[in-house]
Amino acid sequence: MLILDILTTAAVLFIVSAGLLAIFGVLKIINFAHGAWLTIGAYCAVIVAGLGLNPWLALPLAFLVGGALGGVTEHFIVRPLYQRPLDAILATWGLGIVVGQLITLWFGRDVQFTPGLLSGTVDVFGISYSLYRLFALGAAVVIGLGFAFLLEGTRLGLTAQAVIMNETLAKGLGIDTGKVRLATFVIGTGLTALAGVLLTPLTSVDPTMGVAWLIGAFMLVMVAGSSFGALAVACLVFGGAQVIVSTFVSPILGGITVAVLCALVLRISPKGFARA
Amino acid sequence: MPDANTLAAPALRRPRIIRSYLLIALAVTALVLVVFGPSFLDRFSLNVLTRSMIYALLAITVDLLWGYTGILTFGQAAFFGVGAYASAMVLSHVGGSPALIALSFALAILVPVVLGLLVGWLSFYHGSTPLYATVVSLVVPIVITQIVYSGGTWTGSSSGLVGYWGLPLGLAGFFRLSGLCLVVAAVAACIFVRSDAGKVLIAIRDNDTRCAYLGLNTQKIRILLTAVLAGVAGLAGFLFANASGVVAPENTGFVFGTELVVWTALGGRGTIIGPVLGTIGIDFLSANLSGRLPFLYQLLIGSLFVLMIIFLPNGLAAIATAAFSRFGGRSGDALDNPKLVALDDAERQSAPIGAGDPLLKIEGLKKAYGSQIVLQGIDVEIRAGELVSLVGPNGAGKTTLMRCLSDGREDIDGRISVSGADISGLVPNRIVGLGVGRKFQVASVFDSLTVAECLRMARASLDRPNWFAQSRELALPAPAVEILTLTGLSGLLGQKVSLLSHGQKQALELAMVVALEPRLILLDEPTAGLTKTERTTIGTVLQRLTGDLGLAAILVEHDLEFVRDISSRIVVLHQGKLVLDGSVDEVVNSQTVKEIYSGGGHD
């Protein structure tokens, strides 16, 4: 039970943080509107449910909507700020406020409900466990492997890696870094919106739902640096710590475990897990 | 000490006087408003403005940290909340007698200061990034808020604390007290940031590395700044807890922290007055408007904030100052040209050590990045008065060697000692303290400061900088003065560094390094990109420093002609190994060197 809790908690953390990491890894920009994109994704699920369509359709819709809005954001807001990373944090935070208010104006402040993607429990090793959490574990693996493929197996991935390693050199080699950035931002935000849909069976959907996830994701990404492998390790370690603290000490302490542990890890080893 | 020149050109001093008058006039106006405000403001405005002014006090601290020192922080809300809770908890659970009010006041400042020291220690260490400090500043309010929620009846949890009795002041009294604190803090902050000591903050923001290599312990300065401003935030918390009669978890939260940053940004970071007016304006407006348009109002503020960050990073105050300088005359360059004064030789540090002991001793140095060995088997000794050039093709390890000499935390094998002291593990500013000055390859100066301010920064670790004003004179060691005179910088002391030419910046950096009164100077390509005349000047200066004044210098240089002209010894590096260490003639005539340069070299 404890092991399943740890694995699935880590999986949910990974799903939520992956999009943020994609953007931070390549662009070295912290997208503080990350929470807003989770929210956008979740509201895509609400729209799909409202239209009476199959709830699974929300996944591609969220990816498209999130990516498209991400593209617009990259072009108008993030692009002028690549040289001012701290200002980028602020501008995206401001954007998060704006998105939150727009959603509020459109859908109202109320908690929205979406039909569950999967419900019920299954027996694993004799324990009945939430089916959806196990599904989330699978989804996390798929996203992780998908990124591994994207980075290692495609042209875009290779150019992105070049940009991560040495941007000036990449430019010198004729890589259009502007395009790589745009593509990365679109994929990162699309993925975040997708994660928003995946969260809906676990949480309520309301205009501020994203903020609760933002800090945890942010801290994990700080620790992970620019590597998805490191992110997976970080999610397992800190997600595990959170579950253990919550189970055996106090859920309240568990809630701040990730943030505090990440800060301490960064203090001791400024590069976090990126070296691993 | 030479007397200050009391006849210093009055025409040049006028802008400063105008600015001082302006500040005094502003302060007096503000005080008048604060004192007489209660007689013409209605109670609603009084109440709202009291809180706005307390928030403005916080905005000043955010501005000092973020606008001036470059530390983006969301944590001031936490210190504010801790101060507010400290006083409210004493008043609620112990009592409200005058002695206890005094105790609550002391705790409201002391607890945040201690917390500030802790947060500072966590945030700032050698090699920490600005982003990390921001990360910590996010975590702190989250943790504090959680503690408040879990505090049960001690903290009142989500309901906050209410119904305690603190300072016996009425509405008007709290208005005046808050206003007074705000005016005092704003004036103190204005004076401080304009003073020589205050410029250190800007220097840290501009170029942290250079500060460290000028012997300033920037981490310690940041930690102290954090602690002091945490205390100010605690004071604001004390005022808030007393004036509003309630403290709540949201006062400590990270959302409030971001609001402070938003207000500061909209008002104009790096201006003190901007954030104060911005905070009061926005908060007062929101009290009047947000009831009617709750969501639209936040939407508006959010959009405005995004636009401001992108297009007008310095906030509304930037427009105001631009307009001011257009109508009020030039305000930037050429004013405040301080008088250059040479320090007496007698005041200089200890005499050069005996010629017999090596000033710098490198024994068996090996440096590797992973499996790649960059330096190996380096043994060099350098004595006072020597000018040693370090040559070799690109990738020979010259710059790495310089880095190992000036930063003891580089992971090396072997031993490097300066005046007999092992530098292993020492951070750059400690090594500067041992008498090692380093000039970087790309001129490393402070773009937002003036030439004189940069030079003063170089003296900041030696001469206690003035906390209250900008000194009218600039006292530098004679060699530094000489460099300035030779390069013509002495006439540009009031000039903004960003307006200098490339060569002038190089000369300025050299003068800054020399102003440290080092015994050993490390120079990485000081002549790169300079004109012939400028090179000759630099060469002359270097020879005078080593030959006449007994300093030692290590020079990395590609221009072999220049090297031949000025060096007393030449060390040749190739592929991380020391291939030759000898006199100029020995090296110039060496076959090995010719082979290296014809074979492997690019340059």
Next chain:
Amino acid sequence: MKLIKSLAMATALVGIATTAFAQDSDPIKIGVPVGLSGANSVVAPSVVQAAELAVEEINEEGGILGRTVTLEIADDQSGAAGAQKAFDSLVYQHEVDVIISMETSAARNAGLPIVSRGGVPYIYTSFYEGRSCNPYLFVNAWVPEQQVPPVVDQFMEKDGAKKFFLIGSDYAFGRGMLEFARKYIEDNGGEVVGEEYLPMDGSDWTAIISNLKSSGADALVTSTAGGAPNVTLTKQLRGAGVDLPYGNLAVDEGTAKTMGADAAGIYISASYVTGIDSDENKAFLKAMDDKFGEDLRTPNDLSVPQYEGVYLYKAAVEKAGSTDPDAVLAALAEVSFTGPRGAISMNKQHHAPLNMYLGQVQEDGSVTVVNTFQNVDPGEQCPNL
């Protein structure tokens, strides 16, 4: 005692014992600070509607003492900072005669010093964790002493439950409710096998649910913050297959309806449900429907006390013969009004004995009343008042 003393000093120091007596022709102003934005913004519109209906009805009947009544609505942003602005604006800018509102505890606490200094009566219409005492404050909604017993009694008597597990959000209301629940369970021979809290913005209940499953509890009582935490907990409980008797102290009819099957089987306890079979309630529901039509927000346990609060104030002013605060405050403790929830009188230490209803959520999200408890006493809330 300390409160009263500080209050007296405050009034003296400010130097203005409120109030220029208003002309008879001036309208009576009722201030309603409410969370139009923030956590309470979900329920706030229904509260405003209830107040609007009450004012409209009163004005149609000739107002209070012949004076018309007007509403001043202000957004308190569901928190202390916003409440300070809202109360300042209402008390000092609009100079309202009374404040009647449903708010968070933080907002209420932030407002108390302001109404005390301004000398304005304050009728608080939200259920809360109890024991907020101030000479200017009256409460006409329930406290834990009234809400918890029906649920616990049901589980003990009908389901034979002995071992209870308590889950809450870590805030004053959540802790206050469960603190009382624990005491009540233990006093009645039950046992609390676990009591866990998650931060208010926490959304991952995994560890708590695992502890619940391994605790051997035979009933569950939860008291989270309304809205998001409540929904996430319920969803995750369902996801984990928990099917214990479940009393949710924070779910209301409206939320139950939208949650539908996820909420099925949950027990709720309230002083108002729309299905109350009385003439007053039917008339009230019809009037709400006529006035707001399509825009109607379903009346609930927070909006109905607001409606009744306005009428209680009317009764108090009429008894006092003026809007003079001292006279009104004295009268508020004595008057009674029969509204949708029955006869309400805030005569017990500024709090009100109430009829409580135990309901169970059905598959379609509707709530069926399982049991009714007449005149449940709020207990010793403010012995010093």
